[in-house]
Amino acid sequence: MQSQDALLSKDELYLFNVGQLFQAYRTLGAHPIELDGQKGVRFAVWAPHAQSVGVTGDFNGWSEVGHSLVRFGTTGVWTGFIAEADVGSRYKYAIVDSSGANRLKADPFALQSELRPNTASIVNRIDGYEWHDRDWMERKKRNPPYDGPMLIYEVHLASWRMDAPEHFRTYEQLSIELVEYAQTMGYTHIELLPIMEHPLDRSWGYQTTGYYSATSRYGPPDGLKVLIDKCHQGGIGVLLDWVPGHFCKDDHGLRLFDGTALYEDEDYRRAEKPLWGTLAFDFGKPEVQSFLISDAVFWLDIYHFDGLRVDAIASMIDLHFDKPDELKTNNKYGTSEHLEALDFLRKLNETVFRHFPEALMIAEDSSSYPAVTSPTYLGGLGFNYKWNMGWMNDMLRYMETHPDQRSSHHSLITFSLMYAFSENYVLPLSHDEVVHGKRSMLHKMPGSYEEKFANLRLFYGYWMTHPGKKLLFMGGEFGQYDEWKDFAGLDWELLQYPLHDSMHRYVRHLNRVYLDTPSLWELDHNPEGFQWIDVNNAAQCILSFLRIGKKEQSFALSVCNFSNQSYPRYRIGVPSPGRYRHLLNSDEADYGGSGISIPKEVSAESVPMHGQPCSIDVPVPALSFGLWEKIG
Incomplete structure (x- = not known):
């Protein structure tokens, strides 16, 4: 095993531990590197309460123990270099958890994942794609969206066109068909329902297991870059539906990652999302902040997305949201505001706009929480747009009323x-309404x-x-x-x-x-x-x-x-x-x-x-x- 200092930076791990590492995808996960003249893959995973961590995969016959990783000081991160692994290698982390039980976990920072129902992570390179959208990237910096047209076409890639059940278009096919269609129709942006890896098709991507993995349903990750690249070359922006509020409970995912409530809140009442059968992140934990904010930066940085539509804000900021009485908790002031989630959202937007001033950060928020699109230095949450759910609900109720009865409504x-004009609004007629x-x-x-x-x-x-x-x-x-x-x-x-x-x-x-x-x-x-x-x-x-x-x-x-x-x-x-x-x-x-x-x-x-x-x-x-x- 090589020296840990040759594999990871102490400074970067310190920043990760204090919630300030915002490109954590370059530090943790699986990365092909050359070390002392030898090619292989550096693995790094955060599992502070594990007794031991190994990497098992097709490069070691899926050994129960796998190649052992070494704990990096007191950071909670385990790391190691495996010469036998390479781009395309499938792997999981073999964790002996805090109680001595064995767990097989997908990599939280995996750049690619197997097509469901398989659940292994796949080694891939983070860089290397040759982009052709420089004109677009420069142009959007010069043209802020507020006084320009914005006409968004919301798309679920699987069902936009489908020849037969589960016969999905590839990213490359969509880069021709979908882009040409959006251009013909005059849309300025395409918004994709979540394309992060997820185990169940019918969750539409809202119950995620691979936060850094573009789903394999439509081909390899570079195919998604082709789709976005072609959109930009065609003058169309691309937004991503992003889900930081909760994650699914599948065994290979984040739940009880090292035998403890690592990514989820330790208080099960706060962690449980009974409406969706999922778990809420622990927004106050520094490492979770590094994980989630890095994920937002990742899609804007590595995939050139133009912005994020942040899902289910109301469920994040209200501790009582859709919860039975036995799961309700209050904050230190005795109210239901989720203070840590509010702080997280402010930090998220401050970080994104520091790195990408031209980004679109759109809140899908059905609550009446004020100043969602006001700057954080003025006490706002720092988004630059919010879905106008009140307008949508009122208008659909009105339109469903027979014309003879409309005068009274x-x-x-x-x-x-x-x-x-109290917020910067998007008027949504979205998938949720149909x-x-x-x-x-x-x-x-x-x-x-x-x-x-x-x-x-x-x-x-x-x-x-x-x-x-x-x-x-x-x-x-x-x-x-x-x-x-x-x-x-x-x-x-x-x-x-x-x-x-x-x-x-x-x-x-x-x-x-x-x-x-x-x-x-x-x-x-x-x-x-x-x-x-x-x-x-x-x-x-x-x-x-x-x-x-x-x-x-x-x-x-x-x-x-x-x-x-x-x-x-x-x-x-x-x-x-x-x-x-x-x-x-x-x-x-x-x-x-x-x-x-x-x-x-x-x-x-x-x-x-x-x-x-x-x-x-x-x-x-x-x-x-x-x-x-x-x-x-």
Whole structure:
């Protein structure tokens, strides 16, 4: 066995032990190296309470004892160099735990894992891929996202396209098909449901065992780099759904790693996540902080992801979240705030933005915790975006209401503007809303078959012009009728039917209009970018408002008729005289609508209306969205 000092840095392990090693993936795990002229693999694993640790794998016939590792001082890390191992070698750690029991554990820092149901780790290199996205990486540094368009396509790679059950597209295939599709549709970003290694397909990646392993379902890890590289070359950013809140209990994973609650909280009441059957991390433990924050940095550094959507914030910061009384605990102040989790999130965001100032850190948070997107130095959590779950819930409840009943629920579509600028929001229409009996977006809509499509086109128009960035789950763009089936591909065959094909064209056009209309996104997070024209017309269920851009007299007028009554003439107040161009009408025959004729341009008249000095008189079809732009 070589000298430990030749294998690991004391300084790096010190930083790991105090929660300050933020590239721990370069220190721990399995790394091919050359030592004293001999090639092999350096292994390092944190197991402070183990009696002994060995490495067993296909290079030693899966020996019960394996090659022995040596404890590195008081760091709790075991290390060793194995000349017989190489890139591609499969291995596990053979641990004699604190009680003397034998455990076979996958490497928490493994860079690759076997395809389920196998669970071994695989030696791989951390670097070596030749990237071709320099222009993209430089461009995003110059263009902060706040005053730009953001239109996110949320994707579950397994079921986006699937020829047969478990016949998944490879990363390389997706780098062609998915990228071309996203470009055609006009999406600015793709967000991937978790692609970290996980044992159960139907967990969608939310119950992870390999935090540093890109899942082998779609091929080797470099294939994922190809996919991201191609996205960037095509002008598309890539976000990763990241799950630091909990991990699954599978025996080969993190649970009781060295016979003790190492990664999970020692208090079982805090550790248990009964809703999901998982365990919460111990966010106050320094080594766990190094592990998790390094993982966030890893995906941004090694894989060039442009940002992370951080899952289930509400469950992390509330000690009582979805827990029965016997599992509820309080903090030292007697309240349910998880103080260590809050500190961890602040530290996470401070670290990420120190290394990647241009990153997107998006909180999936259903709680009312304040200042989620405020800087930590102002007392915030330090994210730069948060999902607007309140808007989503209110709007889906409203849209599911029959048009005849909507007038009594008018506040559901207006209340969001009371808080729209309190955080930097993303408006999510995500996978969570189209599973578990919730029905697809199209199927949620009331009325006849044709009315369902009209309602959905209207809803998408309102969504696209409401302040905030946008996210749509795959299938929503062509009116998937069945709710999401994670075990099968999307129902692409629906595009042979006229109304689904029309919906697809409408969404593509709506996306393009959004991208080409700066007033819809330049002041997304500024109250000056929004102005109601008519907010109080509950009786007719008609809303109108302005989205205002940075240039003088730059604005777009959104008109939404949520009723099933058409109005051949409807007067709408506007702030200035001149000509107004019709940008989009969801009721066009080409989109499956009634085809009521709408003039391409109108001139504002000096007729005061809705508190404005001028007005336009235009047709407003039933269940329709219309967008007008001042042009002169």
